[in-house]
Amino acid sequence: MAESKKSAPKSKTTTKRTAATQTKKVEPKAKAKTDGSQAQTAKNQTTNGSSNIGREHQDNKAAKESSPENIGDKLSGMAQKVFEAIKFGAEKVSDYASETSHLTKLKIEISNIKAERKKVFAQMGDKIWQLHKTKKLDKAEESFKTDFNKIENLETQITAKEKEIDSFTKISSN
Numbered sequence: 560m561a562e563s564k565k566s567a568p569k570s571k572t573t574t575k576r577t578a579a580t581q582t583k584k585v586e587p588k589a590k591a592k593t594d595g596s597q598a599q600t601a602k603n604q605t606t607n608g609s610s611n612i613g614r615e616h617q618d619n620k621a622a623k624e625s626s627p628e629n630i631g632d633k634l635s636g637m638a639q640k641v642f643e644a645i646k647f648g649a650e651k652v653s654d655y656a657s658e659t660s661h662l663t664k665l666k667i668e669i670s671n672i673k674a675e676r677k678k679v680f681a682q683m684g685d686k687i688w689q690l691h692k693t694k695k696l697d698k699a700e701e702s703f704k705t706d707f708n709k710i711e712n713l714e715t716q717i718t719a720k721e722k723e724i725d726s727f728t729k730i731s732s733n
Contacts, residue, residue, distance in 0.1 A: 662724060669720045676713040679706055 683706050690696045 658727070662727060665720050665724050665727070669717055669724075672713050672716050672720070676710060676717075679709050679713070682706065 683703060686702055686706070687696070687699060690699050690702065
């Protein structure tokens with residue numbers, strides 16, 4: 560019987576050890592069931608170390624992007640783009656104003672030449688009337704040679720200015 564008593568305590572301690580071992584084994588499983596996200600995180604950390612590095616990189620990147628230096632850089636870049644857009648628009652407006660100014664100048668020159676031509680016609684009319692009154696109309700051609708030349712010159716200038724307007728309009732519309 561002594562041997563049985565001795566063997567009994569040994570079996571109890573073994574049982575206790577087994578029970579303790581089983582308890583320890585059960586506790587991690589119980590935690591895993593109650594807190595699945597922690598277990599999944601632990602699993603990811605041990606099995607997939609590269610994803611943690613990726614997350615840390617993303618976290619660092621987000622922190623850098625929200626830092627005052629990066630915000631300043633982003634604002635500076637945006638301001639530069641806005642400045643370039645405004646500059647481009649101002650150049651277009653300037654070009655349009657220049658073209659419009661040039662066309663207006665040409666039209667004014669044509670108008671002035673036509674007004675001058677009108678004066679010459681009026682002067683010619685006066686001369687014809689004077690020749691008619693003095694019965695010297697047969698000598699009119701000699702009297703008007705300079706006036707005819709002046710009018711032909713003015714007509715040539717008008718035609719040249721109108722061609723310039725046409726060519727300028729064709730270039731600017733392309």
